[in-house]
Amino acid sequence: MEIVESLYEIPVQDPEEEEFSSADLNWVKFGNLEHHDDVALIPYDRVDAFILGECSNVECPTRFHIERGRKRSLGSLKDFKDDEYLEYRLYWCSFGPENYGEGGGILPSRRYRLNTRNRAARPQSMRGCTCNFVVKRLYARPSLALLIYHERRHVNKSGFVCHGPLDRDAIGPGAKKIPYICNEIQQRTMSMIYLGIPEENVLEKHIEGIQRYCGSDAKVNSLASQYVHKLGMIIKRSTHELDLDDQASIRMWVERNKKSIFFYQDSSETDSFILGIQTEWQLQQMIRFGHRNLIAADSTFGIKRLKYPFCTLLVFDSRQHALPVAWVITRSFAKADVSKWMKSLLDRARSVEPGLKISGFLIDDAAAEIDPIRDVFGCPVLFSLWRVRRSWHRNIVKRCSSIEVQREILKRLGTLVYNIWGGIGSLSGALEELTQDFVDQTAFMEYFKGRWIPKIEMWLSAMKTLPLASQEASGAIEAYHVKLKVKLFDDSHLGALQRVDWLVHKLTTELHSSYWLDRYADECDSFQSVKEEYIASTSWHRALQIPDSAVTLDDNDRLFAKVLSQKDSSISHLVWNPGSEFAFCDCAWSMQGNLCKHILKVNMICDSKQGHQPSLSFQSFNDILMHLWQKPMDDSVGLDQSMAWTYQMLDQIQKLVELNGSKDIGTLVNNLPTRWVSKKSRTHVGKPSSTAALPSNSNGTRTAAARKKNRKRKRLSRLR
Ligand SMILES: [Zn+2]
Numbered sequence: 222m223e224i225v226e227s228l229y230e231i232p233v234q235d236p237e238e239e240e241f242s243s244a245d246l247n248w249v250k251f252g253n254l255e256h257h258d259d260v261a262l263i264p265y266d267r268v269d270a271f272i273l274g275e276c277s278n279v280e281c282p283t284r285f286h287i288e289r290g291r292k293r294s295l296g297s298l299k300d301f302k303d304d305e306y307l308e309y310r311l312y313w314c315s316f317g318p319e320n321y322g323e324g325g326g327i328l329p330s331r332r333y334r335l336n337t338r339n340r341a342a343r344p345q346s347m348r349g350c351t352c353n354f355v356v357k358r359l360y361a362r363p364s365l366a367l368l369i370y371h372e373r374r375h376v377n378k379s380g381f382v383c384h385g386p387l388d389r390d391a392i393g394p395g396a397k398k399i400p401y402i403c404n405e406i407q408q409r410t411m412s413m414i415y416l417g418i419p420e421e422n423v424l425e426k427h428i429e430g431i432q433r434y435c436g437s438d439a440k441v442n443s444l445a446s447q448y449v450h451k452l453g454m455i456i457k458r459s460t461h462e463l464d465l466d467d468q469a470s471i472r473m474w475v476e477r478n479k480k481s482i483f484f485y486q487d488s489s490e491t492d493s494f495i496l497g498i499q500t501e502w503q504l505q506q507m508i509r510f511g512h513r514n515l516i517a518a519d520s521t522f523g524i525k526r527l528k529y530p531f532c533t534l535l536v537f538d539s540r541q542h543a544l545p546v547a548w549v550i551t552r553s554f555a556k557a558d559v560s561k562w563m564k565s566l567l568d569r570a571r572s573v574e575p576g577l578k579i580s581g582f583l584i585d586d587a588a589a590e591i592d593p594i595r596d597v598f599g600c601p602v603l604f605s606l607w608r609v610r611r612s613w614h615r616n617i618v619k620r621c622s623s624i625e626v627q628r629e630i631l632k633r634l635g636t637l638v639y640n641i642w643g644g645i646g647s648l649s650g651a652l653e654e655l656t657q658d659f660v661d662q663t664a665f666m667e668y669f670k671g672r673w674i675p676k677i678e679m680w681l682s683a684m685k686t687l688p689l690a691s692q693e694a695s696g697a698i699e700a701y702h703v704k705l706k707v708k709l710f711d712d713s714h715l716g717a718l719q720r721v722d723w724l725v726h727k728l729t730t731e732l733h734s735s736y737w738l739d740r741y742a743d744e745c746d747s748f749q750s751v752k753e754e755y756i757a758s759t760s761w762h763r764a765l766q767i768p769d770s771a772v773t774l775d776d777n778d779r780l781f782a783k784v785l786s787q788k789d790s791s792i793s794h795l796v797w798n799p800g801s802e803f804a805f806c807d808c809a810w811s812m813q814g815n816l817c818k819h820i821l822k823v824n825m826i827c828d829s830k831q832g833h834q835p836s837l838s839f840q841s842f843n844d845i846l847m848h849l850w851q852k853p854m855d856d857s858v859g860l861d862q863s864m865a866w867t868y869q870m871l872d873q874i875q876k877l878v879e880l881n882g883s884k885d886i887g888t889l890v891n892n893l894p895t896r897w898v899s900k901k902s903r904t905h906v907g908k909p910s911s912t913a914a915l916p917s918n919s920n921g922t923r924t925a926a927a928r929k930k931n932r933k934r935k936r937l938s939r940l941r
Pocket residue numbers: 281283314315316317350351352374375376384
């Protein structure tokens with residue numbers, strides 16, 4: 222076959238089918254006599270269609286994952302060959318590259334290590350498949366992708382077909398009769414078992430999954446049934462206690478689960494114990510939802526009850542629900558320690574996705590070390606009020622008996638926060654007044670004086686200096702926190718709370734499984750009840766289900782709002798202090814200290830109404846815009862640079878707005894302080910004249926963004 226030396230001689234192929242595979246393409250040898258590869262050129266936007274096609278190979282159905290990736294930016298190369306990449310991705314068949322079968326000596330580093338004590342446990346997924354290809358987005362022609370196939374057959378190192386119906390060369394006795402189970406099916410089956418779904422339902426789903434790989438007959442079904450039953454037994458019997466001594470047990474766990482650990486520092490005289498856990502699936506989610514997006518920290522959990530508290534890093538998934546992508550178990554908040562694990566985490570993610578960029582990092586603790594975040598992630602730090610709000614709310618309910626007093630105190634505390642941008646009176650005066658007015662609430666005042674007065678200035682100053690996160694984000698983090706509580710602090714584990722191995726086990730099995738299945742149910746539109754429960758798992762989402770007509774505002778003095786119950790129209794809930802993050806509702810959920818759907822719904826309505834104060838995150842956003850607006854600038858090149866940067870920022874925000882897919886982008890655009898200019902004409906327009914309206918137009922911003930908040934969630938491509 223002829224070897225082609227220039228890419229320009231290779232035609233671009235664009236098959237008509239919705240999905241296509243390597244069989245639908247003509248492959249050309251590209252390179253020179255010594256070294257050449259099979260290549261094909263396709264439009265870059267058809268890459269997903271190609272990968273989907275490759276996955277549904279009849280002989281070897283599989284999935285491909287990104288094994289390695291690299292990126293460079295346009296303009297970074299002066300001289301380049303015609304096959305130089307802008308983006309480079311190495312896709313590998315998910316039955317490889319590791320082989321857990323050969324010789325039985327390699328420890329399976331699965332997401333979960335099954336505690337079988339049986340070294341000959343059969344490998345279920347990784348079969349050393351060598352099938353892999355590269356997708357290069359071309360530097361010289363970014364609209365094109367060069368596909369390079371290294372190994373098109375699904376064979377192992379010895380050259381034997383290693384999965385799919387054609388694999389007759391089984392590993393181990395009797396193995397050829399055992400249906401292969403790829404990672405995804407195994408994960409799904411385990412997740413279902415962990416969540417306590419009845420065995421027959423698990424089996425049904427399991428058989429559905431493996432049929433894709435090995436057809437269906439009585440034999441297959443009976444083997445599948447044995448497999449599911451066995452897995453159930455293993456999980457039931459599996460224990461967190463690998464050793465009686467907790468520390469030894471953790472060391473063993475670490476040794477066996479290297480792939481799920483991004484940082485480990487054993488405790489010693491000089492070092493504190495730090496264990497950073499991130500499974501491969503969590504890593505993928507972090508890259509998928511964290512790139513050019515937000516990461517949030519639920520900074521501490523279990524400080525009183527667990528041996529070591531832990532911090533969770535969260536991303537916001539396609540429904541803007543908080544998804545845990547890493548857990549850090551440690552008691553150390555020292556700057557040096559935080560820096561170390563943050564750096565490891567980011568390095569790990571960048572080894573898979575070199576271009577990974579985090580847009581913002583949400584913290585919830587005013588005492589948190591901010592420097593490591595700025596140094597490592599190189600992004601702005603935002604502050605979420607959820608923790609302080611929740612803690613005030615819970616303690617008020619706990620320590621004050623009358624609801625009138627409860628809601629009034631919360632409102633007053635809220636006013637303290639709302640006054641951070643130059644409100645009326647001094648802080649000490651306001652605190653003095655508060656303690657005077659509620660002097661008879663001794664239980665609460667004792668708590669407040671002891672816990673908050675000494676540090677309230679620090680908290681308020683963090684809120685003032687850092688941009689504030691939205692109520693949706695706060696609600697999502699809180700929903701995660703509440704779920705943790707339910708999972709970890711149910712009464713059956715009281716004796717285990719002081720063991721780290723128990724905590725690790727719990728996080729990496731049950732909690733991980735439940736999030737895995739939530740996402741799976743949503744993306745594959747299966748397990749309807751799991752999916753529905755997952756969608757409704759944040760107050761924000763539940764609030765969106767309440768019609769506007771169910772809300773009545775007290776328009777005269779705006780003291781309260783009423784929300785009619787959707788289930789029982791004879792019940793309505795009273796939301797005190799509407800329009801504020803520190804509103805107080807009398808429903809059961811709110812009485813437990815949670816930000817409830819009634820408050821969020823009322824606040825959504827207030828946000829779009831004249832006369833109500835904007836939410837804290839809006840005031841914070843306006844504050845930033847005002848700063849930008851007030852920057853003194855003479856008519857110099859500096860002004861040109863500022864203008865260029867501002868335009869870049871506007872352009873990015875515009876894309877975000879478009880992405881979030883409001884139906885009436887037109888209205889949205891008109892309401893924004895700066896008029897968006899369409900791409901075509903932008904080059905002719907110097908400075909948008911309506912910029913001048915910025916300071917006085919804060920109401921417009923709010924309506925626009927309130928609408929934005931009610932946007933439809935768009936699913937990202939499932940391949941990313
Ligand atoms: Zn393969």
